[in-house]
Amino acid sequence: MELYETNQLKIYNSLSKSKEIFKPVVEGNVGMYVCGPTVYSNVHLGNVRTFMSFDLVFRYLKQLGYKVRYVRNITDAGHLENDADEGEDRIAKKARLEKIEPMEVVQRYTVDFHETLQKINNLPPSIEPTATGHIVEQIEIIKDILQKGMAYEINGSVYFDVLKYNETEHYGILSGRNIEDSIHNTRELDGQSEKKNPQDFALWKRAEEKHIMRWPSPWGEGFPGWHLECTAMSTKYLGEIFDIHGGGMDLKFPHHECEIAQSKVKNKVNPVNYWMHANMLILNGQKMAKSTGNYILPNEIFTGENNILSKAFSPSATRFFMMQAHYRSVLDFSNDALEAAEKGYIKLMEALNKLDNIEVGKVSSVNIGDWKQRCYEAMNDDFNSSVLIANLFEGVKYINLLIEKKETISAADFKEFQNTLNTFVFDVLGLKNDLEQNASEKLNGLVEMLIKMRKEARDNRDWALSDKIRDELAVLGIQLKDGKEGTTFSIN
Numbered sequence: 041m042e043l044y045e046t047n048q049l050k051i052y053n054s055l056s057k058s059k060e061i062f063k064p065v066v067e068g069n070v071g072m073y074v075c076g077p078t079v080y081s082n083v084h085l086g087n088v089r090t091f092m093s094f095d096l097v098f099r100y101l102k103q104l105g106y107k108v109r110y111v112r113n114i115t116d117a118g119h120l121e122n123d124a125d126e127g128e129d130r131i132a133k134k135a136r137l138e139k140i141e142p143m144e145v146v147q148r149y150t151v152d153f154h155e156t157l158q159k160i161n162n163l164p165p166s167i168e169p170t171a172t173g174h175i176v177e178q179i180e181i182i183k184d185i186l187q188k189g190m191a192y193e194i195n196g197s198v199y200f201d202v203l204k205y206n207e208t209e210h211y212g213i214l215s216g217r218n219i220e221d222s223i224h225n226t227r228e229l230d231g232q233s234e235k236k237n238p239q240d241f242a243l244w245k246r247a248e249e250k251h252i253m254r255w256p257s258p259w260g261e262g263f264p265g266w267h268l269e270c271t272a273m274s275t276k277y278l279g280e281i282f283d284i285h286g287g288g289m290d291l292k293f294p295h296h297e298c299e300i301a302q303s304k305v306k307n308k309v310n311p312v313n314y315w316m317h318a319n320m321l322i323l324n325g326q327k328m329a330k331s332t333g334n335y336i337l338p339n340e341i342f343t344g345e346n347n348i349l350s351k352a353f354s355p356s357a358t359r360f361f362m363m364q365a366h367y368r369s370v371l372d373f374s375n376d377a378l379e380a381a382e383k384g385y386i387k388l389m390e391a392l393n394k395l396d397n398i399e400v401g402k403v404s405s406v407n408i409g410d411w412k413q414r415c416y417e418a419m420n421d422d423f424n425s426s427v428l429i430a431n432l433f434e435g436v437k438y439i440n441l442l443i444e445k446k447e448t449i450s451a452a453d454f455k456e457f458q459n460t461l462n463t464f465v466f467d468v469l470g471l472k473n474d475l476e477q478n479a480s481e482k483l484n485g486l487v488e489m490l491i492k493m494r495k496e497a498r499d500n501r502d503w504a505l506s507d508k509i510r511d512e513l514a515v516l517g518i519q520l521k522d523g524k525e526g527t528t529f530s531i532n
């Protein structure tokens with residue numbers, strides 16, 4: 041039996057604003073779409089927090105035995121500087137400033153994105169489609185929406201008619217807004233907009249003469265609106281109705297609201313059963329954001345090269361810092377908070393490294409079954425990694441008490457204890473044990489040092505010392521092999 045059959049996973053659905061029991065469209069399978077980065081600059085730690093939140097979701101769904109198709113796109117065209125469809129394309133602007141091709145910008149920052157997520161130990165998604173790879177699909181959706189009368193063409197651009205849509209549907213269903221408020225709040229950016237109403241959003245934009253990223257369409261040369269790519273790619277790979285759609289809180293409006301509107305017109309259905317929104321990472325009391333310059337880059341943390349840091353922090357300690365907060369809570373970044381997280385991380389890894397020192401007995405005085413249940417309950421409660429970590433520290437207490445022989449554990453329980461710890465720490469939270477890695481690195485360094493000392497002994501014709509080093513290493517299971525290129529070693 042799969043774990044999901046015995047575990048009741050609850051997910052907070054931003055649409056219903058409540059926790060709901062998770063029931064996938066197809067039993068045993070999950071389709072999950074997460075809005076990916078716009079690849080015009082290095083991802084900052086705030087972006088990484090959101091991608092890590094959904095990595096946790098992906099990992100836990102897999103742990104429960106679901107077959108997950110996780111689609112996360114790359115926005116490589118169509119995202120303008122301003123959410124109201126104004127301004128330059130972010131990628132084209134960077135290309136212009138750096139005097140390189142837009143696709144060079146895309147390549148550079150896609151590589152950076154992948155490298156960063158790999159360092160932080162995020163799993164790759166199942167499919168990573170790009171906006172420019174799905175222009176044809178986007179054009180087809182626009183044709184369909186136009187044909188249904190919910191969009192209009194003007195000067196080679198096509199806009200979604202939000203007011204008309206709102207006559208029969210609720211534009212604002214996800215973000216809790218209503219159109220009347222937005223009529224008050226939206227100001228014309230330059231008074232020159234060709235839109236019928238400022239609430240309307242672009243499905244297709246005419247490319248001005250100097251706009252490099254352009255494609256032919258029935259409405260002339262242009263490029264797709266940002267919201268459209270996610271509708272095109274999510275429904276292409278996951279179906280018209282799929283299970284989970286995720287992104288940062290700031291994407292709820294207008295991005296996700298527009299996705300719902302597009303799908304409702306095109307497919308006549310609400311596209312997503314569970315909308316999940318990850319909360320923001322805060323720096324200096326404000327949302328971390330590229331546009332305001334209030335951000336820190338992951339690499340600055342790993343190297344310590346930023347004035348707000350006292351030293352470098354490993355990707356694992358950084359990951360632990362993120363995982364200590366529930367994904368729907370705001371998380372404040374600071375050097376102190378990172379230092380505290382690092383201490384916690386080290387404490388957890390040190391405890392895991394001591395597991396082998398536990399002697400098993402006939403009976404258990406600790407209740408491993410109950411403890412394991414609490415770990416699952418934490419994650420079943422809307423992926424509460426914060427409560428999970430508190431439970432893992434309960435496990436650390438058990439480890440210490442068992443080593444001190446103040447508690448006892450049976451062989452079967454010990455096996456379950458060890459498996460559960462490994463599952464949650466490494467598979468679900470995605471942490472790595474750097475302490476273990478450091479130990480093996482140190483061991484290699486130590487053997488290299490002894491090889492060097494043995495060579496010096498041989499150069500001095502001190503055969504007794506050279507043999508002693510080789511033989512004593514052999515007793516420890518470390519074999520030296522002398523060859524033309526020098527001495528190598530293997531550890532049994």
Ligand code: AMP
Pocket residue numbers: 075076077078079085086087088089090287288289290291318319320321322327328329
């Ligand atoms: P972008 O490349 O700007 O589209 O952002 C990629 C993802 O990062 C989106 O899901 C955003 O919601 C998310 N994001 C942006 N800033 C932050 C932040 N300060 N904290 C958490 N997530 C963020």
Ligand code: ZN
Pocket residue numbers: 074075076270287295
């Ligand atoms: Zn999106």
